[in-house]
Amino acid sequence: MIDPDRDTAFSRQILDVLSARTKASLHNVANQHVEGFKRYTVRFEDLVREATERGRDASSVAPVTERDESGEPGQNNVVLMEELAILGKTALLHDVMTRRVGSYFQTVSKAIQGR
8 A cells, every 4th residue: 555645754854855956957057167166966776775664764864956066176177068968867757757747646636536
């Protein structure tokens, strides 16, 4: 059986992560020609893995936006194709998650209306 509170909380958490990842990538693309700009990344999956390995509930994990300081100092480390790949993957995952949530609430609506 599906736990509605837990399932919708999980979906919301994933959609929040995808939103943060999209914002970071768009910010990186906008600053791709700014000298010395260091790209932003969003960590989530590895934080969930660490939490579950330690026996903690993964629903308490929040995404972390970090500055990627790799590369030479004063040199921009944004790679446009990598950012576009991240945006494409994020768009696909967003579509999957919104369909999942929509399907869930459509089922609940049918159950309430008796159709």
